[in-house]
Amino acid sequence: MFSELYFWLYEYLKKVKTNENPGFNAFIGISFFQGINILTIGGIVNYFFAIDIPRNTAIFSGIFIYVSITAVNFFSLFRRRNKITEKFVKVSAERQSIGKLYFWLYVLATMALAVYVLTNLVTPKY
Numbered sequence: 001m002f003s004e005l006y007f008w009l010y011e012y013l014k015k016v017k018t019n020e021n022p023g024f025n026a027f028i029g030i031s032f033f034q035g036i037n038i039l040t041i042g043g044i045v046n047y048f049f050a051i052d053i054p055r056n057t058a059i060f061s062g063i064f065i066y067v068s069i070t071a072v073n074f075f076s077l078f079r080r081r082n083k084i085t086e087k088f089v090k091v092s093a094e095r096q097s098i099g100k101l102y103f104w105l106y107v108l109a110t111m112a113l114a115v116y117v118l119t120n121l122v123t124p125k126y
Contacts, residue, residue, distance in 0.1 A: 006030050006077045007088040008103035027078040031070040033110050040114045047121040
């Protein structure tokens with residue numbers, strides 16, 4: 001699933017004239033969205049269970065989660081970008097439009113849910 005999302009972000013970033021390395025930027029972008037999703041789930045869990053997490057622990061946990069996701073995506077997406085591109089270039093036009101729709105729904109849902117959780121569920125205490 002994330003390989004297809006990677007491919008569509010890569011295709012979109014290739015169209016940007018000032019972007020010199022769309023493969024790397026797509027890899028960082030997908031890692032960013034995955035990190036947001038995991039931290040959003042953490043915010044929801046924290047809301048329902050009222051876990052008291054110290055500030056330093058929250059910061060280091062977030063950094064650790066993002067670095068872990070980025071390391072996994074480096075080997076599963078970025079290093080295999082040529083195979084991923086070959087796989088998804090050959091799909092039908094109908095399948096391409098479905099893939100693009102899923103990509104944009106993923107991006108919008110990720111951002112909307114993150115904003116909702118940050119504004120309504122996470123209570124500032126620092």
